[in-house]
Amino acid sequence: MQAKVLLVSSACLLxxxxxxxxxxxxxxxxxxxxxxxxxxxxSLLGAIVGxxxxxxGAAYQALFDNPLATPSTVGTTAGAALGAxxxxxxxxxxxxxxxxxxxxxxxxxxxxxxxxxxxAASGRASMNDVLLAGIAITLATxxxxxxxxxxxxxASTFEAVRWSLGxxxxxxxxxxxxxxxxxxxxxAILLSQVRALESMLGGEDRAHAxxxxxxxxxxxCLASGAVGVGAxxxxxxxIAFVGLIVPHMVRLSLGAxxxxxxxxxxxxxxxxxxxxxxxARVALPGQDLPVGVxxxxxxxxxxxxxxxxxxxx
Amino acid sequence: MSHGLNxxxxxxxxxxxxxxxxxxxxxxxxxxxxxxxxxxxxxxxxLRAALGLSRGCxxxxxxxxxxxxxxxxxxxxxxxxxxxxxxxxxxILPVLDFVKAARFRFAESRVAATNAALSALAVxxxxxxxxxxxxxxxxxxxxxxxxxxxIAQDAQIFLLDEPANHLDPARQVEFxxxxxxxxxxxxxxxCVTHDINLLSQLAPxxxxxxxxxxxxxxxxPAFEMRLDDARLREALEAVFSMHLEVAxxxxxxxxxxxxxxx
Numbered sequence: 001m002q003a004k005v006l007l008v009s010s011a012c013l014l015x016x017x018x019x020x021x022x023x024x025x026x027x028x029x030x031x032x033x034x035x036x037x038x039x040x041x042x043s044l045l046g047a048i049v050g051x052x053x054x055x056x057g058a059a060y061q062a063l064f065d066n067p068l069a070t071p072s073t074v075g076t077t078a079g080a081a082l083g084a085x086x087x088x089x090x091x092x093x094x095x096x097x098x099x100x101x102x103x104x105x106x107x108x109x110x111x112x113x114x115x116x117x118x119x120a121a122s123g124r125a126s127m128n129d130v131l132l133a134g135i136a137i138t139l140a141t142x143x144x145x146x147x148x149x150x151x152x153x154x155a156s157t158f159e160a161v162r163w164s165l166g167x168x169x170x171x172x173x174x175x176x177x178x179x180x181x182x183x184x185x186x187x188a189i190l191l192s193q194v195r196a197l198e199s200m201l202g203g204e205d206r207a208h209a210x211x212x213x214x215x216x217x218x219x220x221c222l223a224s225g226a227v228g229v230g231a232x233x234x235x236x237x238x239i240a241f242v243g244l245i246v247p248h249m250v251r252l253s254l255g256a257x258x259x260x261x262x263x264x265x266x267x268x269x270x271x272x273x274x275x276x277x278x279x280a281r282v283a284l285p286g287q288d289l290p291v292g293v294x295x296x297x298x299x300x301x302x303x304x305x306x307x308x309x310x311x312x313x
Numbered sequence: 314m315s316h317g318l319n320x321x322x323x324x325x326x327x328x329x330x331x332x333x334x335x336x337x338x339x340x341x342x343x344x345x346x347x348x349x350x351x352x353x354x355x356x357x358x359x360l361r362a363a364l365g366l367s368r369g370c371x372x373x374x375x376x377x378x379x380x381x382x383x384x385x386x387x388x389x390x391x392x393x394x395x396x397x398x399x400x401x402x403x404x405i406l407p408v409l410d411f412v413k414a415a416r417f418r419f420a421e422s423r424v425a426a427t428n429a430a431l432s433a434l435a436v437x438x439x440x441x442x443x444x445x446x447x448x449x450x451x452x453x454x455x456x457x458x459x460x461x462x463x464i465a466q467d468a469q470i471f472l473l474d475e476p477a478n479h480l481d482p483a484r485q486v487e488f489x490x491x492x493x494x495x496x497x498x499x500x501x502x503x504c505v506t507h508d509i510n511l512l513s514q515l516a517p518x519x520x521x522x523x524x525x526x527x528x529x530x531x532x533x534p535a536f537e538m539r540l541d542d543a544r545l546r547e548a549l550e551a552v553f554s555m556h557l558e559v560a561x562x563x564x565x566x567x568x569x570x571x572x573x574x575x
Binding site: 195196198199201202203205206207208209210211212213251252255256257259 | 361364365366386387388389390391393394395397400401402404405406407410411413414415417418446462466
């Protein structure tokens with residue numbers, strides 16, 4: 001098992017390290033700029049965002065004891081989309097710029113997820129009820145977002161669609177510098193909960209009997225997941241499937257022990273998103289596909305394959 | 314000052330139905346208490362309430378005079394370990410990791426946790442299972458692993474909920490012997506069961522007078538007496554609403570359904 005973990009880890013690191021060199025060849029006068037100011041920051045951002053989405057997805061699946069739980073199913077992504085849309089539509093003309101959209105998306109993500117976290121922390125609802133509440137709020141938030149979009153002019157609608165597909169392209173290191181501290185802190189907090197989550201494998205009541213403070217664990221995991229994913233989604237838009245599929249890939253290849261599942265989901269998530277983004281860059285010559293399109297196109301069939309393969313075991 | 318687990322006037326209400334009513338009991342360090350009663354008598358609820366898992370509780374549950382509900386989680390886990398009636402694991406998980414997880418209350422290195430988990434597995438003769446995936450275990454193997462998690466948690470009282478429910482006769486006896494060993498080694502045991510004929514397996518010959526039996530009926534305590542009490546048959550008849558015959562085999566008493574009309 002240790003050898004397998006080591007093998008997968010090195011493969012992931014290799015993918016991330018190689019990714020800046022994928023794409024149009026790097027000779028010519030602007031090659032240095034393209035490499036250091038476009039491709040390397042893009043790979044770094046992809047690794048951070050993919051790692052966060054993978055780790056948070058794994059933590060949520062462990063917390064909810066449900067393979068469908070991700071930050072998107074408890075409303076984090078929907079809240080971010082609503083926040084971003086509100087700025088894009090209500091303050092048109094782009095005078096606010098990207099940071100305003102990002103900040104609004106971040107606030108939207110946190111507002112929705114903390115509402116869910118409050119239900120979970122009350123300790124009265126089972127985690128399945130919390131998940132149902134999350135899905136309900138996701139649908140309601142989505143409806144409001146659609147309503148907003150319906151009111152908007154063509155230009156802001158187009159902006160909104162672009163945002164909602166997810167993107168990693170950027171110039172320079174601003175995004176990396178803004179997101180990495182948040183992602184690292186949230187990741188560290190989630191990893192500190194591994195022993196509690198491991199104990200919860202036998203159910204919340206049993207974990208309680210083993211000494212785990214269930215309400216505290218729920219609150220810490222939901223809140224740090226929301227902040228980490230909220231920051232990523234705010235900057236890059238919702239990137240589909242990473243948080244859902246990566247933990248499944250890890251679980252089916254390396255087992256479900258939380259001390260392996262969480263950190264390895266971060267690593268595999270980083271490599272998965274960076275690889276998808278490289279593909280997005282080269283798939284159509286001369287065009288940059290939104291990375292969300294690639295993760296969904298690859299992720300959905302892969303997930304179906306993995307899940308049906310498990311059934312036959 | 315009352316050492317051990319003390320439950321006083323416990324009443325549990327769920328959906329306006331009283332599941333437990335005025336139950337009091339005391340389990341001193343090193344004691345063994347069997348809680349018997351028919352299905353729905355409130356036996357499982359009693360254990361859940363002792364752990365602070367039940368809502369709608371009135372009355373007090375204390376451990377060494379401290380309310381269990383206000384105990385810090387790790388302290389509570391040092392006092393009480395629980396074997397639930399059912400545990401469902403769907404994940405692909407090695408046995409060793411599952412047992413290690415029970416070490417949550419200890420601040421210790423991963424190596425120390427692994428060693429503790431391995432020795433807990435050794436106590437229940439399940440070292441060979443440590444690399445196996447939980448979902449591939451037989452019912453008997455799984456229950457032994459569950460016992461190992463309690464031993465790894467190393468609490469002072471084991472709360473066991475129908476521990477031999479789904480086991481074949483040989484495994485049932487083997488499992489009760491294991492419980493008995495834990496009791497003999499100094500732990501307290503509260504064992505909830507409707508299987509009255511397994512109780513005699515708790516006590517090695519001559520120790521039946523040390524095992525107490527608490528009878529529950531419709532949420533209320535019906536009797537409390539020693540396992541070797543001559544009135545036990547009558548008491549069980551009342552609790553289970555059936556006539557019983559006693560058969561003595563190799564110094565142990567077994568209760569059999571009687572053909573006498575009720």
